[in-house]
């Protein structure tokens with residue numbers, strides 16, 4: 001009954017706004033209706049959203065955020081949403097109303113129900129493509145439709161496909177090492193925040209587009225056309241505005257079709273519609289590069305802030321490989337306990353991400369002991385979960401050993417949401433792990449890094465921002481020389 005009443009009130013208020021808007025737009029003479037619209041929006045809507053008539057009335061949360069999306073937009077713009085949501089959970093507990101129609105939940109039960117169970121929820125309209133043409137895997141909101149497209153993508157991430165990507169990955173890491181040494185020699189230092197994303201985009205270009213997405217390589221041109229910044233900006237714009245821009249400058253350079261997405265459907269498997277190739281290509285280029293680049297920067301930051309791990313990882317690598325033969329035995333990297341634990345801990349603390357929104361189905365959702373009404377936007381805040389002391393004691397300490405038990409590395413020791421979860425999880429996660437392994441193993445085996453004198457670990461950490469894309473307010477400057485011992 002209460003549910004019906006609140007739905008009724010919501011409908012009435014939406015109608016009032018609609019009628020007022022229609023009147024003021026249709027009849028220019030009725031200028032008097034403009035104040036009505038303003039009054040409705042500024043007074044009636046907030047009162048309704050705070051009132052017992054609103055379906056989310058009983059959920060605790062900061063008043064301003066219950067009234068309007070604007071405070072969260074402000075945090076999105078500043079890249080501080082993950083910090084704000086964490087503060088709210090510290091104050092209000094495991095369920096917080098973080099927006100007029102949004103509830104944030106922490107708990108394993110919430111992760112299971114929202115993301116990983118067979119009844120996991122669909123994506124929200126935050127994933128709408130709006131004016132973008134075609135249909136892209138990342139943007140498909142409905143699980144049933146999504147599963148069909150995902151089958152096409154999965155072929156590109158089979159073990160066989162992944163081993164085929166090693167050659168291009170190795171050549172790109174070699175180019176990165178060349179430029180690290182060269183720029184460091186030329187300028188006395190090199191900023192990892194600038195150079196690593198260039199390497200990540202080059203790597204994706206080489207792996208998926210045979211180098212045709214752009215040319216010359218970003219490392220070779222020092223990203224003269226600011227492709228990294230533009231692509232990352234579009235990524236953030238998608239998050240901030242709720243939709244991505246139509247045209248990516250990079251797309252203009254694509255011969256059109258990525259190698260793997262263009263592969264013909266064989267054996268009765270579905271084939272990707274031609275019109276969807278551009279958006280899927282953009283998804284690969286940005287989705288695979290921005291994220292891997294960010295994690296590689298974090299990995300270097302954690303090494304510089306925790307130098308003992310340079311020695312620990314080198315001991316493991318030196319006792320396993322001869323320095324010059326590492327790239328001939330890349331499959332062995334999967335088995336290195338310390339290296340993989342280090343990467344997993346990087347993925348935990350490097351994910352400054354607020355959440356992955358999902359929509360509550362018509363039957364509602366019962367989670368964390370509460371009933372959440374239909375059409376509510378729910379999510380588990382990734383950053384808040386990753387620094388939850390319940391699951392990660394001493395959570396803000398970078399400690400890869402938390403992933404090691406009885407001498408064995410276990411990724412499943414704790415659940416992390418770095419790659420999402422369930423049906424919509426990251427299709428490229430295996431590739432991301434492989435890239436981080438190759439990146440760290442090569443750099444540690446071949447190069448010595450020294451942070452410049454003004455390196456301040458706390459200042460760098462405090463300058464991390466996230467609006468789906470992660471940005472760094474501080475540089476991460478190092479001197480690089482060939483490894484001496």
Ligand code: HEM
Nearest residue numbers: 137138287288291292295356418419420424426427428432
């Ligand atoms: C460390 C690197 C990476 C991180 C942290 C990451 C993170 C994520 C997350 C959290 C999601 C779920 C997004 C959501 O539900 O809104 C996702 C989805 C996705 N990622 Fe990644 N990703 C990484 C690397 C990659 C790579 C290498 C690719 C390769 C193409 C890729 C392609 C995708 C695609 C296509 C989706 C959509 C999957 C679907 O809806 O089925 N990602 N990623």
